[in-house]
Amino acid sequence: MVEASAEAQSRFEAVIANEQRVEPRDWMPEAYRATLVRQIAQHAHSEIIGMQPEGNWLTRAPSLRRKAILLAKAQDEAGHGLYLYAAAETLGVDRAELTEKLIDGRQKYSSIFNYPTLTFADVGVIGWLVDGAAICNQVPLCRCSYGPYARAMVRICKEESFHQRQGYELLMTLMAGTDAQRRMVQDAVDRWWWPSLMMFGPPDGASPNSERSMAWRIKRHSNDELRQRFVDMTVPQAEHLGVTLPDPALAWNEERGSWDFGEPDWSELMQVIKGQGPCNAQRVDRRRAAHEDGAWVREAASAYAAKHGRGKGSAE
């Protein structure tokens, strides 16, 4: 790559400083571009892999209305994946290449999806806690310095809030239901609470790349700030729902005007990040199988498009 002119460099810095948007045609530092590619790709992969844990209950949803809601959500997630891959493509990578990196493990997705969904209540709890945590992480990204990513996030966040409300509504219904349904909810909360807290990443002291991302206005809040915000938002919701969050250290701190809470089991998280989570292999295997089983279909579409002079062979 050509060395950037001092002028381009200072124009980029001014855009950042003035809270304006960097656009695809603009010059940007290589490290900024690489950071964005990594983050957007990881985010796109998370949408796609994230279809699996809930997708696990699509065929078994216990009412046709819930089935329709869940199916619409799966469809939204595939759509989010598409927007995000498109945003990544504005940075000069392509989707096929990112998919390869996902299935051979060179790029990550959110570790939360490496936990199993074991009852239909998990669907509600994922909506409430996992989508809730995702929203805390993602709302600030709507003001991210990179234009295409910020715009994708605006649309995604709107839909995510809708999913979160649907999740919470499902849980309210279950808590008003039978003992077995309430038990399912509490069990799901017990399993998902700590992994949700870990979605904000390691404690600030152990998060080496955060500072630069903050300077570039890709990231706007530290991991611990966002985690605290999530806990403060969620505790009253849990009370309203009537479930117990599985943390004996959880206590209102008058002085801070915030909830104190315990320390997640970071060693378990590290296992999951290193690929040893309960579902890491399963998730990637499924994605790989879909990709490989579909290769002949994509080839046929390309061959057809080449013969008939149409664009790249996806459904029109």
Next chain:
Amino acid sequence: MVEASAEAQSRFEAVIANEQRVEPRDWMPEAYRATLVRQIAQHAHSEIIGMQPEGNWLTRAPSLRRKAILLAKAQDEAGHGLYLYAAAETLGVDRAELTEKLIDGRQKYSSIFNYPTLTFADVGVIGWLVDGAAICNQVPLCRCSYGPYARAMVRICKEESFHQRQGYELLMTLMAGTDAQRRMVQDAVDRWWWPSLMMFGPPDGASPNSERSMAWRIKRHSNDELRQRFVDMTVPQAEHLGVTLPDPALAWNEERGSWDFGEPDWSELMQVIKGQGPCNAQRVDRRRAAHEDGAWVREAASAYAAKHGRGKGSAE
């Protein structure tokens, strides 16, 4: 093939006439050999394909005792297939070749297995009616003129009778059970009765090869004789069970000392024989898939045996 000496020919005829056994080392007419190969192969294929309709309920058997019984039966059927393929191999063909002929449609299996098993009661009804009809067909084969086939049939018939009693016992249990269980039994009888009658083949007038098989003492009774024997045996069992056989023409004929019965829908049978039955494609596809999916395993076993100088590579 060398022309048989007149002496060999007359020795063969004497063996048949004296109700002795033809053995693999003996000279035999080519048409006799070909008839036996076709019949034994078809019989072996029927045992193997016949595992599928009942195997369909192995994973769903509603009590652990019934699951064990059904699993033992599936194991017996695989065993019967092995004896029969071994009997066919004494006539100079090999199992792999017969399997190829099965999966590419050049050899048949009993058409009864092209009907679906739709409830657990089907397992009982198959034991009672289908194994019952098979026994009517097979008991005379224990005296078949070809020694290896006759000996295989002795062992097989013993196990088949055991399966038939187990099937009937299951139906007795269901008929003593809930309304839903009784309904299942009647529904299964309604579906399996006519196909069972068709297991004896077309009416004698339309069965061209029967006469020669009878002369060779491969076959000993005509299709219609066996069918009548089966009906006479089964009607009182149905009464004892408390089910209705779906034939309004069924009536005791005092004069004949036998039951009169209606005509099966031969056109439906012809559809099934021609490959258009509800399950023809499914049954052969499953067998083909198992065979093809297992090719690499069989190759590995052969390669290992070749390296280590052991016999053909099946489990020791």
Next chain:
Amino acid sequence: PADLAAYCLMLGDDALVLSQRLIQWITRAPELEEEVALANLGLDLLGQARRLLTRAGQLDGTGRNEDELAYWREDFEYRNVRLVELENGDFAQCVARLLLFATAREELYRRLADHADPVLAAVAALGVKELAYHREYAQSWTLRLGDGTAHSRERMQAALDALWPWLDELFTPHEVELRLGVDPSDLREPVLASLAKVLDEATLSLPEAAPRAYVNGRAGRHGVHTEALGPLLAELQVVARAHPGATW
């Protein structure tokens, strides 16, 4: 109204069961665009199923709602044609089934859009548009796979050959249909003409396979299904049945 209820159940069960088969594709499709499209088709069919089952429950005098009908009937009470319940197979089979079903169902809905029953008419009127999109989607993939690579043509042809024998059941009238004056054998000619045109354009052969036999004259519309339906319903119903009387 008993006949009309039975008819709504037939059409509703077709939609529900095919929707379940499409749903099984989610997270397994060859491309993300197809994930979105198949979910979309599944949602359309699920919506039709919900309205038709609801109507059936109103008309049959039992007052059962859509969930009671979907989750608490046994397979012999389901009235869908066998085509929609068969296991998924590969993407070519997905496309082939959609092509056969959508072509026939669009044609049927077109005729039902002015049916005397206002609910059925409304489902059909909206359904014509939905099914036209499903047919177009299936046609566009039939073209791509048929006229794509040699390998894809072979797979698409195999899929059509495998599913063709089940098509006839969609044209074979049940006594209820005859009494209601909605004989589906009228669909045969226009549907076959449409399919022939698409297959020709896709460089595929029109299969010649004969229809699949019935069992003593009964098939899907009479509740005599294939071995594929039981496991499909077991999966569909398992959670609902583990919690009788619960609200979700």
Next chain:
Amino acid sequence: PADLAAYCLMLGDDALVLSQRLIQWITRAPELEEEVALANLGLDLLGQARRLLTRAGQLDGTGRNEDELAYWREDFEYRNVRLVELENGDFAQCVARLLLFATAREELYRRLADHADPVLAAVAALGVKELAYHREYAQSWTLRLGDGTAHSRERMQAALDALWPWLDELFTPHEVELRLGVDPSDLREPVLASLAKVLDEATLSLPEAAPRAYVNGRAGRHGVHTEALGPLLAELQVVARAHPGATW
């Protein structure tokens, strides 16, 4: 007796669930001899499961029989290790799972054969012989696949690599096991030694994969399973549950 009941349930569930997985192979095995052998192994495990569940029902004070325990518990009440519930995969995975499980279970049964509980001791005493056969069967196929063709070696190695991370759960003590004095961590050394020997002879590498994580410290023995168990139980239980109170 509550601890002993819980322990019988753990071992019984291991046997029941693995038996169900083996049963799914029937009509799908690579050779008829393997149909016979896998049915045989499945029958042995099913027999062990029936005796162990019966014993658990006697000891836990509920008086539940084998079928009430097999058909009417939810997945979070199942106590099997996750290894036995994973989906079947190919024949190499079938062999790899049998090898890991049978080597460990034979070793365990050997120690339990003189247990104070006469039923558990009897299951174990018979089970040692059965499991020795299972292990030998798995070993013989490990050798053939490992030292067969280059392709089979690759698949056998991949299967071992995939299943190895689940092995550790068989050695990780549950509090019930500690209280009963049957700490399974004692098995680790002899089992790993046996496996190392077989893999070496089969020209395979000993996998180095780390154990699969638990969920907040809980896994199969605590009723926190993989996503594979729910569908397995749905299939196992569907008919029984459709007819509550019926006798079969």
